[in-house]
Structure formats: C-alpha cells, structure tokens
Amino acid sequence: MQxxxxxxxxxxxxxxxxxxxxxxxxxxxxxxxxxxxxxYLFIQALIILSxxxxxxxxxxxxxxxxxxxxxxxxxxxxxIFSVEYILRLYVADKKIKYIFSFFGIIDxxxxxxxxxxxxxxxxxxxxxxLLRVFRAFKMLRYNKAIKRFKFxxxxxxxxxxxxxxxxxxxxxxxxxxxxxxxNPVQNEQxxxxxxxxxxxxxxxxxxxxxxxxxxxxxxxxxxxxxxxISLGIVAIPTGLIASALTKTLGPNKCD
Numbered sequence: 001m002q003x004x005x006x007x008x009x010x011x012x013x014x015x016x017x018x019x020x021x022x023x024x025x026x027x028x029x030x031x032x033x034x035x036x037x038x039x040y041l042f043i044q045a046l047i048i049l050s051x052x053x054x055x056x057x058x059x060x061x062x063x064x065x066x067x068x069x070x071x072x073x074x075x076x077x078x079x080i081f082s083v084e085y086i087l088r089l090y091v092a093d094k095k096i097k098y099i100f101s102f103f104g105i106i107d108x109x110x111x112x113x114x115x116x117x118x119x120x121x122x123x124x125x126x127x128x129x130l131l132r133v134f135r136a137f138k139m140l141r142y143n144k145a146i147k148r149f150k151f152x153x154x155x156x157x158x159x160x161x162x163x164x165x166x167x168x169x170x171x172x173x174x175x176x177x178x179x180x181x182x183n184p185v186q187n188e189q190x191x192x193x194x195x196x197x198x199x200x201x202x203x204x205x206x207x208x209x210x211x212x213x214x215x216x217x218x219x220x221x222x223x224x225x226x227x228x229i230s231l232g233i234v235a236i237p238t239g240l241i242a243s244a245l246t247k248t249l250g251p252n253k254c255d
Contacts, residue, residue, distance in 0.1 A: 152244035181219035
C-alpha cells in the first residue's frame with residue numbers, strides 16, 4: 001500500500017514537472033499568450049537597451065559614473081540573456097539541435113563575449129566584445145516577417161542559385177574584358193584580372209565609386225554594355241523575391 005502511494009506521488013511529481021516545463025516552453029517560444037507576450041516585449045526591450053548601451057560606450061571622454069552604470073547594465077543584461085539561453089536549452093525537445101541551430105548560435109554569441117573578455121585586460125581578447133552586436137540578430141527570432149522571407153527564399157532557391165552562378169560568371173567575364181582594354185594604358189589600376197574584380201563588382205552593382213574607370217574608347221564601350229546588363233542583374237533577384245513574398249502573404253502560407 002505504501003509502495004503504491006510512493007509510486008503515485010512520484011507520478012504526480014513527474015506530471016507536475018512536465019506541466020511546468022510545457023508552460024515554460026509555451027511562454028518562451030510562443031507570444032500568443034499573456035505571459036508569452038510579456039516575455040517577448042521584455043526581451044525585445046532588453047536587446048534594444050543593450051545595443052544603445054553598446055553604442056554609448058564608444059563615445060569618447062565618458063565620465064566615470066556613466067561608465068560604471070553601463071558596466072552594471074551590461075552585467076545585468078548578460079545575466080538575463082544567460083538565463084534565457086539556459087531556459088531555451090532546458091525546454092528544447094532536441095537540445096543538440098538547438099545548440100547548433102542558427103538561433104542557438106546567435107543566443108550564445110550574444111553572451112559569450114562578456115565571459116571571454118570580462119576581467120581580462122588583453123587587447124587581443126577585447127576584439128570578442130565586437131560580437132555583442134550579434135544581440136541584434138536575436139530580434140529575428142521574434143519577427144514573423146522573417147519567417148515569411150525565409151519561406152519566400154525557399155520558394156525561389158533554385159532560381160537564386162542559378163542567378164548567383166550566372167552573376168559570378170559575368171563578374172569574371174567583365175574582369176577579363178576590362179583588363180584587356182585598360183591594362184596597357186592603366187597598369188596600376190588594372191594590374192590583373194583579380195585586381196579588375198573590384199571594378200566589376202562596383203560596376204555590376206551600379207555603385208560606381210570612381211576609384212577606377214576606363215579611359216580607352218574600347219573600355220568605355222565595354223563598360224557601357226556592362227552597366228546596361230547590371231540594371232537587369234539588380235532587377236532579377238528583386239522580382240523573384242517580391243513575387244515569392246506576395247505568395248507568402250496568402251492565408252496560412254507560413255504556418
């Protein structure tokens with residue numbers, strides 16, 4: 001009789017633990033409940049506050065009190081994000097998959113610089129503090145529009161791959177072409193095909209920095225053709241993604 005009571009008590013404890021875990025999982029991973037929305041807004045606000053703090057730290061001649069306050073704020077933010085990471089790992093159905101997932105890596109990168117550089121006065125280590133900007137990527141987790149964009153990219157994945165291959169080929173052809181036209185008269189600007197790749201990228205993206213440009217008649221004519229082609233290069237992926245996004249706006253497309 002006593003053994004049966006112990007088994008029932010253990011079963012009740014297991015059920016209670018499972019129920020609490022499911023409630024915690026719903027709060028952390030979903031924002032369609034009261035506590036889920038509170039958690040969502042709290043983390044969003046904390047991310048923004050952290051990024052503002054990071055930007056303020058770069059200002060010159062900060063007084064001691066402000067530096068001290070920012071240091072305390074950074075510690076509090078890291079503690080909260082660390083707890084969030086542990087809780088997400090706890091409620092994850094597949095923990096290894098979460099650790100190596102995109103958002104799992106971003107969550108880790110958002111906190112790891114503090115533990116790497118904290119208390120160590122080494123300039124080579126301080127570079128890891130730059131990884132704090134990855135906290136901005138944590139906002140992607142809570143954005144439904146990102147899910148629609150991800151779905152749209154999946155729809156046109158093959159077309160985009162073909163476009164990237166064609167663009168890479170065109171970049172090489174443009175580099176070879178401008179090299180043959182301009183190298184004899186501008187040996188410093190167009191030293192080799194590899195040096196010409198920068199000109200090709202700038203021209204195909206219609207940026208036109210003006211740091212290198214053709215001066216021969218053949219080079220100018222060749223560049224004109226490349227510029228006209230670049231207009232289509234910008235339009236093709238834009239049209240593909242815009243069309244796919246339009247389809248994702250239908251009911252239940254991204255659910």
